[in-house]
Amino acid sequence: MKTLDIALKDLLRAARSAFFWVFAFGVPFLTAVLFYFAFGGLAGQGDFDLPKTAIAVVNLDEPTALSGGFSAGQMLVDFLSSDELGQLLQVTVADDAAGARAAVDNQQVGVAVIIPAGLTTAAFGSQERAAIELYQDPTLTLGPSIVKGIVSQLVDGFAGSKIAVDVAREQLAGQGATAGPVALQNIAMQYGQWSAQLGEGFEEGANPLLDIRPIGGEEGPDLRIRIISQVLAGMMVFYVFTTAANSAISILQEEEAGTLPRLFTTPTPQSNILGGKFLYIFFTLVIQIVVLVVVTGLIFGIDWGTPLPVAVVTLAVVVLAASFGLFVASLLKDTRQGGIVIGGGMTMLGMVAMARTFGVASPDAMGVVNVISLFVPHGWAVRAWQELLTGGGLSDIWWIALVMLALGGLFFTFGLLRFRRRFA
Amino acid sequence: MRVIDLALKDLSQLLRDWKSALFLVAMPIVFTTMFSFLFGGGQEDMRLPVGVWNQDGGSVLSIGLMELMQVSGVIRPQLLEEKGASDIERMVRNEDLAAAVIIPAGYDDLLRLPSGDARVTVVLDEASTAAITAQNEIQAAVARVSGAVQAAHLSTEAFEGQAGFADEAAKRQFFDEALAQAITAWQDPPLTVTTTQSGAIAVAPEEEEDGGSDSGNAAHSSAGIMVQFAIAGLIGAAEILVVERKTKALQRLLTTAISRVEIILGHFLAMLIMILGQMVILVAFGQLVFGVDYLREPLAILLVMLALALWTASLGLLIGTLAKNEEQSTMLSLMLMFVLAGLGGAWIPLEFTPKAFQTVGHLTPTAWAIDGLENVIVRGLGLQSVLLPCAVLLGFAVVCFGLGVWRFKFE
Numbered sequence: 022m023k024t025l026d027i028a029l030k031d032l033l034r035a036a037r038s039a040f041f042w043v044f045a046f047g048v049p050f051l052t053a054v055l056f057y058f059a060f061g062g063l064a065g066q067g068d069f070d071l072p073k074t075a076i077a078v079v080n081l082d083e084p085t086a087l088s089g090g091f092s093a094g095q096m097l098v099d100f101l102s103s104d105e106l107g108q109l110l111q112v113t114v115a116d117d118a119a120g121a122r123a124a125v126d127n128q129q130v131g132v133a134v135i136i137p138a139g140l141t142t143a144a145f146g147s148q149e150r151a152a153i154e155l156y157q158d159p160t161l162t163l164g165p166s167i168v169k170g171i172v173s174q175l176v177d178g179f180a181g182s183k184i185a186v187d188v189a190r191e192q193l194a195g196q197g198a199t200a201g202p203v204a205l206q207n208i209a210m211q212y213g214q215w216s217a218q219l220g221e222g223f224e225e226g227a228n229p230l231l232d233i234r235p236i237g238g239e240e241g242p243d244l245r246i247r248i249i250s251q252v253l254a255g256m257m258v259f260y261v262f263t264t265a266a267n268s269a270i271s272i273l274q275e276e277e278a279g280t281l282p283r284l285f286t287t288p289t290p291q292s293n294i295l296g297g298k299f300l301y302i303f304f305t306l307v308i309q310i311v312v313l314v315v316v317t318g319l320i321f322g323i324d325w326g327t328p329l330p331v332a333v334v335t336l337a338v339v340v341l342a343a344s345f346g347l348f349v350a351s352l353l354k355d356t357r358q359g360g361i362v363i364g365g366g367m368t369m370l371g372m373v374a375m376a377r378t379f380g381v382a383s384p385d386a387m388g389v390v391n392v393i394s395l396f397v398p399h400g401w402a403v404r405a406w407q408e409l410l411t412g413g414g415l416s417d418i419w420w421i422a423l424v425m426l427a428l429g430g431l432f433f434t435f436g437l438l439r440f441r442r443r444f445a
Numbered sequence: 446m447r448v449i450d451l452a453l454k455d456l457s458q459l460l461r462d463w464k465s466a467l468f469l470v471a472m473p474i475v476f477t478t479m480f481s482f483l484f485g486g487g488q489e490d491m492r493l494p495v496g497v498w499n500q501d502g503g504s505v506l507s508i509g510l511m512e513l514m515q516v517s518g519v520i521r522p523q524l525l526e527e528k529g530a531s532d533i534e535r536m537v538r539n540e541d542l543a544a545a546v547i548i549p550a551g552y553d554d555l556l557r558l559p560s561g562d563a564r565v566t567v568v569l570d571e572a573s574t575a576a577i578t579a580q581n582e583i584q585a586a587v588a589r590v591s592g593a594v595q596a597a598h599l600s601t602e603a604f605e606g607q608a609g610f611a612d613e614a615a616k617r618q619f620f621d622e623a624l625a626q627a628i629t630a631w632q633d634p635p636l637t638v639t640t641t642q643s644g645a646i647a648v649a650p651e652e653e654e655d656g657g658s659d660s661g662n663a664a665h666s667s668a669g670i671m672v673q674f675a676i677a678g679l680i681g682a683a684e685i686l687v688v689e690r691k692t693k694a695l696q697r698l699l700t701t702a703i704s705r706v707e708i709i710l711g712h713f714l715a716m717l718i719m720i721l722g723q724m725v726i727l728v729a730f731g732q733l734v735f736g737v738d739y740l741r742e743p744l745a746i747l748l749v750m751l752a753l754a755l756w757t758a759s760l761g762l763l764i765g766t767l768a769k770n771e772e773q774s775t776m777l778s779l780m781l782m783f784v785l786a787g788l789g790g791a792w793i794p795l796e797f798t799p800k801a802f803q804t805v806g807h808l809t810p811t812a813w814a815i816d817g818l819e820n821v822i823v824r825g826l827g828l829q830s831v832l833l834p835c836a837v838l839l840g841f842a843v844v845c846f847g848l849g850v851w852r853f854k855f856e
Contacts, residue, residue, distance in 0.1 A: 038772075040772065040773050040776050043776070043780070044776045044779075044780065048780050048783065048784075051784065052783060052784075052787065055784070055787050055788065056787070058798075058801075058802050073800075122643065125643055126643050126824070126826065128824075131796075140636070143635060143636055144636060149635070150635045150636070150637075151635070151636055151637075152636070152637045152638065152639045153636075153637070153638045153639070154639055154640075154641055155638060155639070155640045155641070156641050156642070156643065157640060157641070157642055157643075158642075158643065158824065159642040159643060159823050159824060159825075160794070160796070160819050160823050160824060161794075161796050162794070162796065163796055163797055164796060165640065166578060166581070169638055169640065170581045170585075172638050173585060173638050174585075174588075176636050176637070176638055177585065177588060177589065177592070177634070177636075179636050180631075180634040180635055180636040180637075181589070181592040181595070181596065183635050183636065184592070184593075184596055184627055184630040184631065184634065184635070185592075185595065185596035185599050185600070185627070187630065188596045188597070188600050188623050188626050188627045188630065189596075189599060189600040189603050189604075189623075191626065192600045192604065192619065192622060192623045192626065193600070193603060193604050193607070195622075196604060196608065196619070198604060198607050198608050200603055200607075204603055204606075204607075207603075208599045208600070208603060211599055212592075212595060212596065212599060215592075215595050216592070219588065219591070228564075228584075229562075229564075230564060230565070230584055230587045230588055230591065231564055231565060231566070231567050231580070231583065231584055231587060232564045232565070232566045232567070233566075233567050233569065233580070234566055234567065234568045234569075235568075235569065235570065235571045236534050236537050236538050236568060236569070236570050263779070267772065267775075267776075270772070356771055357684065357688060357771060359771070359775075363775065365677060368677065368779070368782075369475065391539070391540070411538060
C-alpha cells in the first residue's frame with residue numbers, strides 16, 4: 022500500500038509539471054506532425070508526389086544532312102519542356118554549358134542537362150558515340166535521379182534505334198544481303214514508334230514492363246501513414262525511455278533535497294520506497310504509450326495492431342524502459358550529471374535504435390544496423406513496434422517481448438542493488 | 446579579464462565531469478561515423494542489392510535481362526536460389542534487398558511474340574527511396590531487353606522482305622543471332638547519360654558508377670550532425686546558469702566587483718568556447734578520418750563555425766534564462782534540438798520535403814548552418830557562398846542573445 026502511495030504521490034507531482042506534459046505528450050506528437058508534413062512531398066495521397074526539380078537545359082546539338090534536319094537534341098529539349106513533365110520539372114533553357122553549370126553552382130537549378138554537339142550525328146551515324154551530361158548539385162539525390170530517369174528514357178529510344186539499325190545492317194550483311202538507306206531508315210522509324218508507344222504506356226499510368234508488387238499487398242495503409250508510423254514508433258520509444266530516465270532522476274532529486282534520507286528513517290522498508298518509485302515510472306509510461314497510441318491512431322489513422330499484441334508490447338516496453346531508467350539513475354552521481362548523461366545518452370541510444378529509419382541508401386548497411394540496434398535496449402522496443410506496424414501478431418513479437426522482460430529484470434536488479442549500496 | 450575567469454570556471458565545471466565531457470565529444474563522433482556508414486560509406490560495392498528469382502530457367506531473354514542488370518552502376522542483381530514468394534517478401538521487408546525481381550515462367554516465349562506483352566514482377570517497399578531507385582534501373586534493363594527483341598524482329602522482317610528464309614528454323618536462327626547481337630550492344634550503348642557533380646567532393650566517374658564516394662557520404666552526414674550536436678551541447682552548458690541561479694551563486698556574484706554585463710558575457714563566452722571546441726573536434730575528425738575537405742576553404746568554414754557557435758551560445762543563454770530548473774533546461778535543449786534539427790534538414794534532406802516544408806525549414810537557423818557548411822564541403826564553393834548563411838545565423842544570434850539578456854534574472 023505504501024508502495025502505491027509513493028507512486029501516486031510522484032505521479033501527482035509530475036502531473037503538476039507543465040514540462041512533463043509537453044515532453045511526454047506534446048513533443049512526440051509535434052514530431053509526428055513534423056514528419057507527416059515532411060514526407061508529404063514523397064507520399065502525398067498514397068502515391069509518390071515528388072517535389073518539382075529545377076533544371077537548366079543547354080542544347081549544343083546540330084542537325085546533320087544525314088538526319089534530314091531532325092535534331093535529337095531539340096527533341097529532348099521539347100520533351101523535357103512538355104506539359105506532361107510540368108509536374109516534375111521546371112525547365113529553363115541556357116545559352117551555353119558554362120551558363121548551365123553556373124546555374125547549378127549558384128543553386129538556381131538542381132541539374133544542368135548538357136546536350137552535346139554530336140548527339141544527332143551519334144544517333145544516325147554508324148561509329149559515333151555521344152553522352153549527355155547531367156551536371157548536378159552534389160547535395161541533391163532525388164531530383165537528379167528523376168531527371169536521369171527521364172533523360173535516359175528518351176536517350177535509350179535513340180540508342181535503341183541505332184542498335185536496331187546496326188543489328189539489321191550486320192545481320193543482313195552476314196547473310197550476303199544489303200540493307201539500303203531507306204530500309205534502315207524504316208527500321209529506325211519503326212523502332213522509334215515502338216519506343217514512343219512504350220513511353221505513352223507509362224504516361225497513361227500503367228507500367229507496360231513491370232508488375233509492381235508492394236510488400237504487404239495493395240490493400241495496405243496509405244504510404245505516408247506507413248512512413249510516419251515507422252518514424253513515430255521510433256520516436257515514441259525514444260521519448261518513453263527518456264521520460265523513464267528523467268522520472269527516475271526524482272530519486273536523486275529527493276536524495277539531494279533530503280526527503281529520501283528522511284523517508285528511510287521511517288518504518289517503510291527501503292525496497293518499498295524504491296518499488297514505489299519504480300511503480301510511478303511504470304504508470305507514467307503506460308499512460309504515455311496509451312495516449313500516444315490512441316491519439317496517433319485517431320488523428321493519423323495509424324494501425325498499431327490488434328489489442329492483445331499491442332498490450333503485450335506496451336507492457337514489455339514499459340518494464341524495460343522503467344528498469345533501464347532506474348539503472349541509469351543509479352549510475353549518476355547527482356542530478357546535474359543527469360542532464361547531459363540522460364539527455365545525451367538517451368539521444369544516442371534512441372538514434373542507434375532508429376538508425377534504420379534514416380538509412381535510405383544501402384540495404385547492406387541496413388543489415389548491420391539492424392543487428393547493432395539490438396545492442397541497445399531501445400532497439401528491441403523499436404523492433405517490437407515495427408513488427409506490429411507491418412502486420413505482425415503475437416507469434417511474431419512474443420520472443421521480442423520475452424527478451425525485453427528479461428533485460429528489464431536485469432536492469433531492475435542492477436539498479437536496485439546499486440541504490441541499496443548507495444543508501445546503505 | 447573577469448569575463449574570461451568566469452568562462453574558464455564554467456568550462457572547468459563542465460569538463461571536470463568526465464561523463465558529460467565524453468558525451469559532448471564522443472556522441473557526435475559516433476553519429477558522424479554511423480550516418481556515414483548508413484549512407485553507404487565503407488562498402489566496396491555500393492550498388493543496391495536486388496534479388497532475382499528466375500522462374501524462366503536458362504532462357505535467353507531472362508539471362509539477357511540478368512546481364513543487363515549486372516552492368517548497371519546502380520543495382521547489383523543476386524540470384525535467389527530456391528526462394529519462395531514469402532521468403533522474397535520477407536527479405537525486402539527486412540531491407541536485405543532494395544527490391545526483388547521475379548522473372549515469370551514463359552517470359553522468353555511471351556516477349557518473343559510480336560505483341561511482346563510480357564512483364565516481370567518487382568517486389569518492393571514503396572516507402573523506400575532505395576526501392577524506387579532500384580525500380581527505375583530494373584525498368585531500364587527490362588526496356589532494353591524488350592528493345593533488343595524489337596530490334597531482332599525488325600532485322601528479321603527486313604531480311605524476310607529482301608530474301609526470305611528457307612524455313613522456320615532458318616528464320617528462328619536469324620532472329621536468335623540478331624537478338625544476341627542486340628543484347629550485347631545494349632551492354633555498351635552508343636548513347637549514354639553521364640553524371641558529373643560540382644564541388645569539392647566531385648565524384649570520379651568510376652565512383653559515380655558505384656553510387657558515390659565515401660567522403661561524399663560523410664560530408665552529407667557531417668554537416669547535419671555537427672549542427673544538431675552543437676545544440677545538444679547546450680544541455681549541460683545552459684544548466685550551469687540554472688544551477689547558479691538556484692543556488693544563489695549569481696546573486697552572490699553581484700556582491701563582488703564583477704558587473705552584470707560581465708557575468709552574462711562570462712557565461713556566454715563559456716558556451717561559445719565549448720561549442721567551438723566541439724566543432725573543431727568534429728571538423729578534425731571529418732577531415733582526418735573521412736576525408737571531408739573542410740580545410741579547402743578554411744576561412745569560410747571558420748566563419749560558418751563562428752556564426753553557428755554564436756547563435757547556439759545565444760540560444761543557450763536564452764534557455765538558461767527561461768528554464769526554472771535543471772529538468773526544464775535539459776528538456777528545452779532536447780526539444781529545440783529535435784525540432785530545429787528535424788525542420789532544418791539535419792535528418793531528412795530538405796530536398797525530399799514539399800515546397801512549403803522547405804520554406805518553413807529555411808526559417809530555422811539550422812537549415813542555414815547546414816547550407817553554409819555544405820556550400821563549402823559538398824558544393825565546393827568559396828567564401829562568398831557562406832556570407833548569406835552566416836548573416837542569417839548572426840541575425841538569429843542577435844535575436845536570441847537580446848531575448849536572453851532582456852529576460853535574464855539573477856534570482
